[in-house]
Amino acid sequence: MAASTDAAETALAQAEIAIAKARVHDALWSTAWKALLEARRSRSAQDQPGTLRWSARAAELAALGLTQAGYANESTAAPPADTNGEKR
Secondary structure (H helix, E strand, O other): OHHHHHHHHHHHHHHHHHHHHHHHOOOOOHHHHHHHHHHHHHHHOOOHHHHHHHHHHHHHHHHHHHHHOOOOOHHHOOOOEOOOOOEO
16 A cells, blocks of 8 residues: 555656646646646545546646647757757
């Protein structure tokens, strides 16, 4: 039970971060926010499967919002261009 609780807490924390990133870039979809609220409600009800499901959905929708707004996921972002405009 502790492992599933830890996984649910980790997933919720990752969703919170994803939502914050989308919000900073004005790319937060209302559906992503609603999914995060559901994840929080699930955690409050000690519903680990619901917390995992809604957290994953919130993070997914936040990432889609960032993609739509033209922001790449930081972990998959291309390296910065050098002064000649070539990739490093």
